[in-house]
């Protein structure tokens with residue numbers, strides 16, 4: 335396997351990574367181009383544009399007598415805290431927070447969502463999927479595409495649009511626009527907005543709920559799929575629904591924002607993570623996220639530690655050598671939430687592994703004569719490849735530690751309890 339000479343991504347990274355003549359991956363190159371571009375952006379002008387736009391929507395809603403100036407889709411994570419703080423405290427809007435409850439929650443996720451609503455004193459609408467529906471959806475999509483979190487993404491990407499129509503609130507404010515970057519087509523200039531198509535392609539693996547209803551073997555009903563049906567065009571037009579991304583208007587630094595919401599708003603980090611060193615991200619549903627990420631590892635031979643370490647390398651906050659240590663420490667780890675998931679859906683581990691087997695990428699996995707799967711290569715074997723020194727970025731902030739917030743009283747007991755079951759509400 336070929337590995338990037340700058341970061342730690344392998345050649346089979348999704349979606350479609352390519353290497354240039356210097357052995358540097360398209361992700362690293364697109365990050366470089368983005369950095370140059372972002373440094374040239376007239377941020378004060380963009381911020382004025384944002385301020386004017388928010389002001390117009392606020393005036394329009396208040397003239398109508400509508401109590402909500404905009405909608406903010408939230409999970410309760412660090413981005414949610416930052417979005418709501420910015421919109422409410424900085425720009426003075428009264429947002430309606432909208433949240434989708436996938437039901438595979440951790441106590442930490444619930445505490446952070448509660449903290450968000452309390453600290454920023456906001457109205458929240460939460461759609462809770464029936465637990466049985468969540469299990470059927472996770473199980474079916476696991477078989478279909480090897481993903482237990484399809485309903486998470488479908489829910490958070492659709493329910494806010496339904497709420498916008500229902501509450502007659504045209505403006506949705508999202509956080510970071512990440513799709514263009516993923517595809518290596520950074521186009522901040524276009525001020526891209528939320529679309530049904532992008533949602534379906536990038537978050538829902540191409541499936542609308544209508545497609546799942548038509549699958550003869552899905553057994554899913556309209557009731558199971560209720561929050562995922564996209565509103566009709568005429569309803570969207572009547573309300574004038576649009577979704578903007580804050581990252582197109584204000585400089586976006588995920589790590590700095592996490593540190594800001596920890597200090598300012600009491601956002602709580604994880605104490606430790608099983609599959610990565612990054613304790614800030616994806617805390618709301620560590621459980622299924624651990625499994626979700628482990629499935630990626632079983633399919634493609636790399637996981638979240640590769641993602642997080644590559645990101646740190648690109649920011650100049652971690653050396654490639656240290657990044658390799660992180661991959662070696664975390665990427666192969668079997669997360670304990672597998673047991674919680676299997677118990678929840680009533681499935682044996684052997685059945686899960688058999689489902690994933692045909693999805694294993696043969697360019698990295700080989701089945702031994704004893705029936706066990708082994709990775710045929712690892713970035714660990716590519717510490718000293720030729721060209722590494724030439725590809726190296728200067729370290730600006732070597733291995734800066736992540737802030738860990740003190741564990742709340744009673745949190746440990748909740749965590750232990752959560753080793754056996756999900757938290758519903």
Ligand SMILES: [Zn+2]
Pocket residue numbers: 338339340341342343358359360361362
């Ligand atoms: Zn790279």
